[in-house]
Amino acid sequence: MSVKTPSKLIQSVCAAAFALALLPFGASAQALSPMRGTVSSYTDSFAVRVFPANPYNHRIRIEIRVYDQDFNLVKARVSPPAFTLGGNASRPVNVLIPFDGNTERKVRVCAESIPFPGKTSNIKAQICGKFLGTRVQ
Amino acid sequence: MNKFVKIALASALLAAPLPAFAATGDVQFDATVNNTCTIAVGPAGVLATNVGQTVLSSTNAGGQAGVADITATSAAYSVSVDAPTAFATAPVGGGTGVTFAANYASAGATTIATTTAATALNTGVSNITVNMSATKGSGSFPTGTYAAVVVLRCE
Numbered sequence: 001m002s003v004k005t006p007s008k009l010i011q012s013v014c015a016a017a018f019a020l021a022l023l024p025f026g027a028s029a030q031a032l033s034p035m036r037g038t039v040s041s042y043t044d045s046f047a048v049r050v051f052p053a054n055p056y057n058h059r060i061r062i063e064i065r066v067y068d069q070d071f072n073l074v075k076a077r078v079s080p081p082a083f084t085l086g087g088n089a090s091r092p093v094n095v096l097i098p099f100d101g102n103t104e105r106k107v108r109v110c111a112e113s114i115p116f117p118g119k120t121s122n123i124k125a126q127i128c129g130k131f132l133g134t135r136v137q
Numbered sequence: 138m139n140k141f142v143k144i145a146l147a148s149a150l151l152a153a154p155l156p157a158f159a160a161t162g163d164v165q166f167d168a169t170v171n172n173t174c175t176i177a178v179g180p181a182g183v184l185a186t187n188v189g190q191t192v193l194s195s196t197n198a199g200g201q202a203g204v205a206d207i208t209a210t211s212a213a214y215s216v217s218v219d220a221p222t223a224f225a226t227a228p229v230g231g232g233t234g235v236t237f238a239a240n241y242a243s244a245g246a247t248t249i250a251t252t253t254a255a256t257a258l259n260t261g262v263s264n265i266t267v268n269m270s271a272t273k274g275s276g277s278f279p280t281g282t283y284a285a286v287v288v289l290r291c292e
Contacts, residue, residue, distance in 0.1 A: 030175065030176060031173050031174065031175035031176075031208075032173060032174065033171035033172065033173035034171040034172070034173075035171070035172055035173060035174060035211070035213070035214065035292075036172075036213070051171075053173070053175075055175055055177075056177070108292060110290075110292075113176075113178065122181045122182045122203050122267075122269070122284070122285060122286055122287055123178045123181070123182070123203045123205055123267055123286070123287055123288075123289050124286045124287065124288045124289065125176035125177075125178050125205065125289055126176075126288050126289065126290040126291075127174050127175075127176055127290070127291050127292070128290060128291070128292035129292075130292060
């Protein structure tokens with residue numbers, strides 16, 4: 001029975017562990033605007049329209065999520081919540097956020113990258129716009 | 138003769154070129170410029186083990202940091218990272234009792250020394266370097282393929 005030297009053992013483990021494929025630069029890129037906003041609403045919810053953009057030449061997959069100030073997910077109606085954007089494209093996304101009984105609510109509307117199947121990346125891009133909704137009594 | 142003069146005058150008036158009325162019109166162009174933040178993720182990082190196979194880290198020998206460029210059109214934004222809470226991919230037992238950590242540094246438009254805290258961005262392109270590590274609380278990492286995701290945020 002052969003005994004592996006420490007260096008060979010480390011090499012084999014390193015080879016097995018984290019065999020992440022290198023992605024071409026810019027494989028996952030996204031932008032969001034506007035990044036700030038204040039909305040007044042007479043109803044029990046307020047609406048925000050954001051424009052995620054793909055500034056590069058290849059398509060990307062984007063998901064829109066809404067978080068509160070502590071990064072807890074907010075049950076907001078996002079339309080559409082996930083989509084593919086072509087190169088140099090942008091599209092509007094409507095977000096309807098409930099006040100949940102409060103007179104005002106601060107939320108983050110975030111555009112997050114979704115890696116395509118079969119590709120791995122150890123950085124997930126997240127761009128968050130901060131919005132304040134105020135309920136008019 | 139008098140009739141002839143009248144006809145000649147009328148013909149001359151008709152033949153005279155009409156005055157050119159110069160008209161101007163305004164063509165309006167509108168634009169709304171919103172400040173924005175763009176993240177372009179570059180090559181994925183690589184984790185490597187330490188000698189005791191208790192730590193997987195991008196700063197270990199053979200490891201590689203992940204990189205990304207953040208373009209900010211306003212100085213009102215900040216950058217931060219969230220360490221993973223679990224492996225996205227791991228062999229059986231590989232994710233048990235593991236503590237994750239992540240940090241970043243920046244060059245370019247914004248110079249940031251290695252930190253874990255949220256930091257304000259300057260306007261322009263900031264070159265972000267992200268490192269992460271996973272530390273096994275007891276025992277060593279079993280052989281297999283591991284994957285983890287660090288969230289890089291601009292807000």
